[in-house]
Amino acid sequence: MASGNAIRGVRIGSGPMRPVERGEPAPRRSVTYWCADGHANPILLAADAPPPATWDCPRCGQPGGLDAANPPDPARPEPYKSHLAYVKERRSEADGAAILAEALAALRRRRGED
Template sequence: MADRALRGSGLGAKSFEDEAGIEFAARQEIGFDCVRGHQFSVTFAAEADLPTLWDCPRCGSQAKRSDGVEAEVKETKPARTHWDMLLERRSISELEELLAERLDLLRAGEVGPPHLARGRRSA
């Protein structure tokens, strides 16, 4: 068993195969410029979607691509409020009619807390 051991190398530390006959995947190198003046490049696969921003390996700030490609600005929808969703279901006249009905019920004491009912006094 001892005669088979490889001396002077850690297990899994080095590969003893050469790179002859190995064809690497197509790659492309993209340069980035940091806002603090650092310049670096990152290697990507040829078919990869290339980012427009990358974190600088020296300072961690956002770096833009050196070739000037900017990110596409996506249109954002305005936030829908509760009022907007309500108007999708009912018209203003329907809402006014519902409000009048509910106010009549509230004033008559049929809905709501008992201490708000007119004409009735709680003991």
């Protein structure tokens, strides 16, 4: 049985229920992106905003482009890299040797060997 509460299910301070009372929406336009699988993805953008070159397809996750005849190629997944591989990209062998020598010297000082 209904409790007779007229505002049931509406939070206090909520906005108007009808779109007419909310005000005028910002001008916008529809831009369609196409992925390599042929999915068409219409996106609403602000009328004065330039569209991005690519947009990820929500269905398959591949990048989509503005040209339906020439969609962008699917992204290649990068192979797994270990932590050591990332460190070797940032540091040279000489940097690694200098850091190791500094750490060993600090360890020997703490132990009282030096």
